[in-house]
Amino acid sequence: MTSILRTRDLTKVYHGREAVSSVNMTIKQGEIYGFLGPNGAGKTTVMRMITNLVKPTGGEIEFFEEKVTPGSYEMLKRMGCIIENPVFYDKLSARENLLLHGEYMGYYDKKAIEEALALVKLSGIDNKPVKQFSLGMKQRLGIARSIMTKPELLILDEPINGLDPVGIKEMRDVFRMLSREYGMTLLISSHLLSEIEQVADTIGVIREGRLLEEVAMDSIRGLNTDYIELSTPEVTKAVYVLQHKLSLTNFKAMDAGIIRIYDEGVSQQALNKALVLGDVYIASLSRKQHSLEDYFLQLIGGEGIA
Amino acid sequence: MLKLMSLEIRKHKLTGLIKGVLIANLIILGFMVLVLFVDQNEQVSTFTSFGDVFEGLFVFVKAVFIIFASALLGRLVIEEYRSNTISLLFMYPIPRKKLLTAKLIIVFLFTFCTIIISDLVLGALLFWINHFLQIIPGQLTWILVKDELVKLGTGALYAAGIGLIPLYFGMRKKSISATIISSVVLVTLISGGFDQARLGNFAAISISLGLIGIAIAYVSIRKIETDDIT
Numbered sequence: 238m239t240s241i242l243r244t245r246d247l248t249k250v251y252h253g254r255e256a257v258s259s260v261n262m263t264i265k266q267g268e269i270y271g272f273l274g275p276n277g278a279g280k281t282t283v284m285r286m287i288t289n290l291v292k293p294t295g296g297e298i299e300f301f302e303e304k305v306t307p308g309s310y311e312m313l314k315r316m317g318c319i320i321e322n323p324v325f326y327d328k329l330s331a332r333e334n335l336l337l338h339g340e341y342m343g344y345y346d347k348k349a350i351e352e353a354l355a356l357v358k359l360s361g362i363d364n365k366p367v368k369q370f371s372l373g374m375k376q377r378l379g380i381a382r383s384i385m386t387k388p389e390l391l392i393l394d395e396p397i398n399g400l401d402p403v404g405i406k407e408m409r410d411v412f413r414m415l416s417r418e419y420g421m422t423l424l425i426s427s428h429l430l431s432e433i434e435q436v437a438d439t440i441g442v443i444r445e446g447r448l449l450e451e452v453a454m455d456s457i458r459g460l461n462t463d464y465i466e467l468s469t470p471e472v473t474k475a476v477y478v479l480q481h482k483l484s485l486t487n488f489k490a491m492d493a494g495i496i497r498i499y500d501e502g503v504s505q506q507a508l509n510k511a512l513v514l515g516d517v518y519i520a521s522l523s524r525k526q527h528s529l530e531d532y533f534l535q536l537i538g539g540e541g542i543a
Numbered sequence: 544m545l546k547l548m549s550l551e552i553r554k555h556k557l558t559g560l561i562k563g564v565l566i567a568n569l570i571i572l573g574f575m576v577l578v579l580f581v582d583q584n585e586q587v588s589t590f591t592s593f594g595d596v597f598e599g600l601f602v603f604v605k606a607v608f609i610i611f612a613s614a615l616l617g618r619l620v621i622e623e624y625r626s627n628t629i630s631l632l633f634m635y636p637i638p639r640k641k642l643l644t645a646k647l648i649i650v651f652l653f654t655f656c657t658i659i660i661s662d663l664v665l666g667a668l669l670f671w672i673n674h675f676l677q678i679i680p681g682q683l684t685w686i687l688v689k690d691e692l693v694k695l696g697t698g699a700l701y702a703a704g705i706g707l708i709p710l711y712f713g714m715r716k717k718s719i720s721a722t723i724i725s726s727v728v729l730v731t732l733i734s735g736g737f738d739q740a741r742l743g744n745f746a747a748i749s750i751s752l753g754l755i756g757i758a759i760a761y762v763s764i765r766k767i768e769t770d771d772i773t
Contacts, residue, residue: 285771324628328556
């Protein structure tokens with residue numbers, strides 16, 4: 238796949254502090270790129286630089302292999318964006334807002350407005366001014382506005398803020414559809430892993446302005462490991478049983494009387510039996526999954542995502 | 544550019560301003576008539592001729608519409624920053640300086656046109672009212688009318704430039720009240736004074752202020768291209 242967007246050592250300094258430091262990210266054409274990081278990690282600043290709202294202090298951005306400069310306006314025709322909260326001319330109605338958007342973008346397909354509104358399930362809103370919309374409705378309208386011009390790159394900053402669980406599911410389906418059926422490339426930021434892992438093809442993890450990792454979801458899904466967790470106050474005795482009675486080698490004693498057994502050949506039942514026979518007190522024994530969440534929590538240092 | 548200007552007018556529903564302009568004009572007219580009546584009973588009257596009346600009217604009209612311009616600047620420029628719609632606007636594939644220029648041209652033309660039209664209409668109305676009430680002493684001559692028209696054209700041009708000065712104060716902290724207050728202060732400075740000793744009557748001062756307004760607009764337009772919108 239060719240890359241649609243690439244940044245090289247992208248850096249932004251605000252008041253002597255680096256808000257974004259040497260970010261190298263590559264977004265491939267047609268994929269959904271999840272941009273994950275705690276609040277204040279620099280996600281929005283990166284997105285503002287991509288959309289030319291904020292000028293980088295250092296480094297560069299390439300869009301379709303063309304360098305972005307302060308005068309690069311044409312490329313904005315090929316993007317659809319929501320940065321932070323979607324803003325509207327809120328005395329105007331939803332339709333008037335979308336009409337204006339079309340005029341400014343140079344996109345005059347009237348049908349596109351109805352299609353976009355239907356896609357985010359915002360039909361039948363009449364001529365109510367946007368001022369009277371709830372946050373969730375504004376979020377939907379924002380998404381409708383950003384997709385109505387059928388952009389090649391869709392940039393969505395925390396797009397499901399303010400949506401209810403049903404709405405979140407609907408939007409997730411919309412994102413997938415845009416990617417699969419329209420071939421759009423999506424850059425979606427979030428501070429919630431659970432939100433992103435289900436749709437993203439690639440996840441870039443950012444923290445304190447640095448891109449810590451950029452991984453394809455397929456490759457980390459493979460990292461998922463099952464293990465059996467044994468909790469016991471008699472760790473030494475238990476280890477003896479595991480090693481000598483069951484001939485296990487792949488296990489790890491953690492803190493606080495917890496042992497993780499990664500050997501695949503052993504069942505929970507056999508373990509239980511051997512430990513009881515070995516007179517080991519078992520506080521609990523259960524099968525666990527080392528989840529993606531653990532993986533990202535490790536990267537980010539345990540804060541802000543869940 | 545015309546397209547951008549018409550989009551601005553649509554977006555901010557500027558046609559609604561016409562009502563405001565009409566009300567402002569009615570108030571000016573009412574005030575002028577009132578002053579003329581009061582003036583009649585004074586021992587030393589202020590308005591001794593049509594020239595004086597037109598002069599007073601012109602100062603008044605200019606003051607009102609320079610303040611009006613600042614309100615318009617607030618709505619077209621500052622409010623976009625305050626409600627953050629500016630980041631939406633600046634994500635369109637249109638150079639920022641074009642977008643801002645369109646806004647400022649609207650303000651400039653609005654000030655220029657409303658001053659000219661209001662002054663002409665109100666002047667005519669005062670002349671017509673005087674026809675019945677005979678409150679203005681002296682005669683209206685063609686020479687005077689021609690003189691007034693030239694003054695009106697040039698004065699409106701300077702005023703339209705002056706109307707852009709509040710942009711500087713408003714943009715500093717993106718404050719609408721700063722925009723309007725600075726215009727009120729400005730208007731007080733140039734329109735205050737006695738008889739002919741008004742600051743605004745010194746051509747050099749009016750021209751300089753008008754040019755300062757244009758310069759402020761120019762600098763703002765140039766600066767906007769490299770500004771970070773956060």
